Amino acid sequence: MATAEVSNTKTLKVKRFKPSEDPKSTFLTEEKGLWAWLTTVDHKKIGLMYLGSVTFFFLLGGILALLLRTELLTPAKTFIEADTYNQFFTLHGAIMVFFVLVPSIPAALGNFVLPMQLGAKDVAFPRLNLASFYIYVIGAIFTFIALANNGLDTGWTFYTPYSTDSSSSVIWVTLGVFILGFSSILTGTNFITTIHKMRAPGITWGKLPLNIWALYATSIIQVLATPVLAITLLLLTMERFLGIGIFDPAMGGDPVLFQHFFWFYSHPAVYIMIVPGFGIISEVITTFSKKHIFGYWAIALSSLAIAFIGFLVWGHHMFTSGQSAVATTVFSFLTFLVGIPTGIKILNWVATLYKGSIEMKTPMLYVFIFLFLFSIGGFTGIMLGSLAADIHLHDTYYVVAHFHYVMMGGTLIALLAGLHYWWPKMTGKMYNEFQAKIGAALIFIGFNMTFLPQFIMGSQGMPRRYYNYIDQFTIFHQTSTIGSYILGVGFLLIAFYLLRSLFSGEKAGSNPWGSRGLEWQATSPPDLHNFDHTPVIINGPYDYHKPMEEFQLGLADVHHNGHEPSHAAKAAAEEVTN
Amino acid sequence: MGSLFDFMLPELKSPMTGATTDALMGFIHIVSFIILAGVTIAMIYFAIKYRRRSEDDETPLITHNNKLEITWSVIPLLLVFVVFGWGYKGWLNLKTVPDNAYEIHVSAYKWGWTFKYENGAQVGNEVHVPAGRPIKLVMQSQDVLHSFFVPDYRIKQDVLPNRYTYVWFQADETGESQVFCTEYCGTSHSNMLAKVIVHTENDFEAWLEEQGTGGGGTPEERGEQLVGLQGCASCHSMDGSDGIGPTWQGLWGKERNFESAASVSADENYIRESILNPSAKIVEGYQNQMVSYEGRLSDDDISDIIAYIKTLEE
Numbered sequence A: 001m002a003t004a005e006v007s008n009t010k011t012l013k014v015k016r017f018k019p020s021e022d023p024k025s026t027f028l029t030e031e032k033g034l035w036a037w038l039t040t041v042d043h044k045k046i047g048l049m050y051l052g053s054v055t056f057f058f059l060l061g062g063i064l065a066l067l068l069r070t071e072l073l074t075p076a077k078t079f080i081e082a083d084t085y086n087q088f089f090t091l092h093g094a095i096m097v098f099f100v101l102v103p104s105i106p107a108a109l110g111n112f113v114l115p116m117q118l119g120a121k122d123v124a125f126p127r128l129n130l131a132s133f134y135i136y137v138i139g140a141i142f143t144f145i146a147l148a149n150n151g152l153d154t155g156w157t158f159y160t161p162y163s164t165d166s167s168s169s170v171i172w173v174t175l176g177v178f179i180l181g182f183s184s185i186l187t188g189t190n191f192i193t194t195i196h197k198m199r200a201p202g203i204t205w206g207k208l209p210l211n212i213w214a215l216y217a218t219s220i221i222q223v224l225a226t227p228v229l230a231i232t233l234l235l236l237t238m239e240r241f242l243g244i245g246i247f248d249p250a251m252g253g254d255p256v257l258f259q260h261f262f263w264f265y266s267h268p269a270v271y272i273m274i275v276p277g278f279g280i281i282s283e284v285i286t287t288f289s290k291k292h293i294f295g296y297w298a299i300a301l302s303s304l305a306i307a308f309i310g311f312l313v314w315g316h317h318m319f320t321s322g323q324s325a326v327a328t329t330v331f332s333f334l335t336f337l338v339g340i341p342t343g344i345k346i347l348n349w350v351a352t353l354y355k356g357s358i359e360m361k362t363p364m365l366y367v368f369i370f371l372f373l374f375s376i377g378g379f380t381g382i383m384l385g386s387l388a389a390d391i392h393l394h395d396t397y398y399v400v401a402h403f404h405y406v407m408m409g410g411t412l413i414a415l416l417a418g419l420h421y422w423w424p425k426m427t428g429k430m431y432n433e434f435q436a437k438i439g440a441a442l443i444f445i446g447f448n449m450t451f452l453p454q455f456i457m458g459s460q461g462m463p464r465r466y467y468n469y470i471d472q473f474t475i476f477h478q479t480s481t482i483g484s485y486i487l488g489v490g491f492l493l494i495a496f497y498l499l500r501s502l503f504s505g506e507k508a509g510s511n512p513w514g515s516r517g518l519e520w521q522a523t524s525p526p527d528l529h530n531f532d533h534t535p536v537i538i539n540g541p542y543d544y545h546k547p548m549e550e551f552q553l554g555l556a557d558v559h560h561n562g563h564e565p566s567h568a569a570k571a572a573a574e575e576v577t578n
Numbered sequence B: 001m002g003s004l005f006d007f008m009l010p011e012l013k014s015p016m017t018g019a020t021t022d023a024l025m026g027f028i029h030i031v032s033f034i035i036l037a038g039v040t041i042a043m044i045y046f047a048i049k050y051r052r053r054s055e056d057d058e059t060p061l062i063t064h065n066n067k068l069e070i071t072w073s074v075i076p077l078l079l080v081f082v083v084f085g086w087g088y089k090g091w092l093n094l095k096t097v098p099d100n101a102y103e104i105h106v107s108a109y110k111w112g113w114t115f116k117y118e119n120g121a122q123v124g125n126e127v128h129v130p131a132g133r134p135i136k137l138v139m140q141s142q143d144v145l146h147s148f149f150v151p152d153y154r155i156k157q158d159v160l161p162n163r164y165t166y167v168w169f170q171a172d173e174t175g176e177s178q179v180f181c182t183e184y185c186g187t188s189h190s191n192m193l194a195k196v197i198v199h200t201e202n203d204f205e206a207w208l209e210e211q212g213t214g215g216g217g218t219p220e221e222r223g224e225q226l227v228g229l230q231g232c233a234s235c236h237s238m239d240g241s242d243g244i245g246p247t248w249q250g251l252w253g254k255e256r257n258f259e260s261a262a263s264v265s266a267d268e269n270y271i272r273e274s275i276l277n278p279s280a281k282i283v284e285g286y287q288n289q290m291v292s293y294e295g296r297l298s299d300d301d302i303s304d305i306i307a308y309i310k311t312l313e314e
Ligand code: HEM
Pocket: A062, A065, A066, A068, A069, A089, A090, A092, A093, A094, A096, A097, A101, A154, A155, A156, A157, A400, A404, A407, A408, A412, A450, A464, A465, A466, A484, A485, A487
């Protein structure tokens, strides 16, 4: 049909491939059955299996959260004992962080869309991808048993010497978290390789969707930070079984050293949780404003900047711990530096809206909620980074509110945006838009009602991890608890209409939002091999000023049936992109 | 303007340590509020003004704007420099104890606080201080990490088992302030509370005098005092009610059954062993929750406690 200048070295013959609106076969209709799913190497099925597991754990963590909030309705005992409460908040925190947020966006949604956005058939190492999933499942079950069996009540931070005083379960839990982490290392490696090697002809680094940049930065953090967990584990084991004093003061060790190790992993882990969310926001906001992203490179590179500086700020969790004055000063300073690239992103997104053609569909509604809540999380982070203020606020409910605004208001809301955005692509079905908007409103109201009062009671002095509290805080706690019930109803509603859409939802077209993203040029749901041609890219992913036809090109002369990797297409891709 | 957010903070009772914190928090809150309001209004305004009118809306190609990018990187950068410097200054002040500070030693344990004065007086869960004078607390933990937090003074410091940490404040008015433990330390973490009680200089001297050296009295009285100061009472009741540990009422001479050892009757040696090596015999129905008091209680102290336990008949 036409020829396109893809690079200055080679001219490819391309033609237009319009995605079918009525696909005969999709990844859901092929390789059916439980066994086929459990042994699949298809990135889409693996992504959906992750999504299922993450949802399951979110339900578990959410029920625990509601139990915690219910206990806090009154000071002293409401319905559970102090020890039970302490175990519940440990479980809740550990599940939400390690089982839900860390794998949620990269492993669930990332797995589904990353190869599609690159125009690839799959990730670079499909079998490794399946292995990552099973390692995640094993790690999650292992950690869960270790946590529940030993009644671990240390909080998800496992601080020594409390955590090592009376039992060795912290070793098992660390081992479990490390197994989970290993799964992230493998996923990270897989993604990095895929992004370097499997881009369709024409996708240069400057034409990568920002979602890919975000996943790229996340993968780097995953690969570099997780090994520190293994070191911590080794040290704990040495202390326990060889009696070498490392963290335990009774043996001449230093308990604060544990905090350094813990946060050296866990602070970057915070960015493992949030950076992928940034990717989703960039995709959704451009689609629903039909407009080029504002400041592509500023957004892409700030993800990388956050990834790198994020390694150097762990000490901001330890301002009151008695670490040295120099360390405290430097950590405070670097913390502010991470704040800047994050702030830049927010402003770039808002600027993208300027003169757009804005359609307030549910995913876009979540983006707006994200921008508002995440900004509050960010500003309160600046508050906590500034030394004198942090001394007062550390380990109070102000911190609890801050990290819920970041992790839930940020990552989880971004996940919901992504889920509602890609749901038609993943399932081929549309959910009920009206119910979805009600759901988003419930989440927004419930969330703020739950966590806003916590800022106030925190700065009034209410410490965190408190089963009992003094009367003056009752009104804040009760408001918060009622808010959490509204939040719970919101999530139930979402579960309801999403599940219902699977059975009676309207059929979704291949590109219901009119996006220019490559994943939308496949059928909904996609073919087992994503595309039955090799896509060729001539425009950037946000070039809304170019006609849709230019985004539907593929190699014209390479014939393949879609069932085995086409070597010719791959070779061509490599020549172009390298 | 910063005072808009004053409702968030409790009344400041130690301006020398808290004034900077309050001013800084007010500043950050107000600046954040303005920027947040700006961003939110812009978002909503754009969403309405540029709402989609038809499916074939065309949008202009605006890819970036270096001047704008630089402006909104540099202004926040300057702002955070201010916040950093300000916070640093306040923190330095919190770390610099005035020379004339009055020193009190603090010992934290699961789950309580003991305050020791220079004349030997000891009090549990109440620290009495003179008004108008800087007070320095030198703190150490007997077991796990704890943290000493007084919201009214805007001070907080972790208390560690292996080294001393310190914190200071100066309360200008007489009155009371709440102390919380803010480093999670187990079952009764949320009950690990104490009070700061501020007296006038004269009242304080009189109070201190009255406390004496804490060493007088009969062995039973000394024993009773130790039990309060060492925090035994946070796990053991004297009146038969159940707690984290068994009650002491009627303990003396009673037959004890264990999780994994032959039963013995509670005599001097058994109680002594229970205090110095609690994990040797775990009382049936209880967890291994008690830490050893080896090195923290002298032989005389233990004898006094035993004398006291003997008095607790059913
Ligand atoms: C994405 C969702 C969420 C994440 C990632 C998350 C994460 C966490 C983490 C890491 C902790 C700290 C646990 C610890 O101190 O060891 C925590 C505590 C807590 N969360 Fe959540 N949470 C989420 C949702 C919720 C929801 C929806 C509620 C309320 C309904 C909630 C209520 C609580 C409560 C009451 C605590 C205990 C606070 C304390 O005493 O320190 N969380 N959460």
